[in-house]
Amino acid sequence: MLPQPTGSAAERRLAKLYRSLSPADRDTLIAFAEFLVQRGRPEPGETMPREPKPTTRPDKETVVGAIKRLSQSYDMLERDSLLNETSALMSAHLLQGRGAAEVIDDLEALFARHYQDYLTTFAPQDRTGSA
Template sequence: MNAYERRLLRASRKLDDTQRDQLLTFSEFLLSRKKEAAAGASAPLLEPLQIPAREEETVVGAIKRLRESYHMLDAKIMLNDTASVMSKHAVGGLPVDAAIVELESLFLRHYERYRDDS
């Protein structure tokens, strides 16, 4: 507990029950205003970068390019889907071109979800 919290606690202990309830109600009111202000001031919508595919691009190269293009997306959230396409390619024999098309579609779907949520 820091000095401010100790000071606030000491002051609240000197209040009667009604005043403590008012203090808590006012604190919650201030917190709700802060949340409303943060929701109203949402970050601007980021657009993907248009990075062209490299000649004879590999699946790993495509993933790197798409992560750079769609820099606003959380790679951790997409990890399972991206790994699934990579597995289809490496283990299942999905051709490079088909895997890259699937990855591009995957990133676009995630971007559309990001855009709709913003």
């Protein structure tokens, strides 16, 4: 008798998909998983915005490396809100052949824009009701 497979059906499916990928695509999948796990959320009771911790962009950075770097630099951002746009940029690079440097420029702009949105959550609210 064969041993019973371990994990949920979703875990087994993910393992099967992982095994069918090329090494480069496996790295991409791992990077996305890490991206999802690092769901930077404001600490409870946080009243002051956190500053980004920028790091220098390497000369020959990959798109996956840029996502990791930017996720660490902007750890205060809500990852769910970045996921769709980040995924679209990654797909444009992998599936449509957009250049890494161009995609990384767009990723940097995306993270900066989301950081500006994050800052607005700390702006004083107009309580008078006037515009």
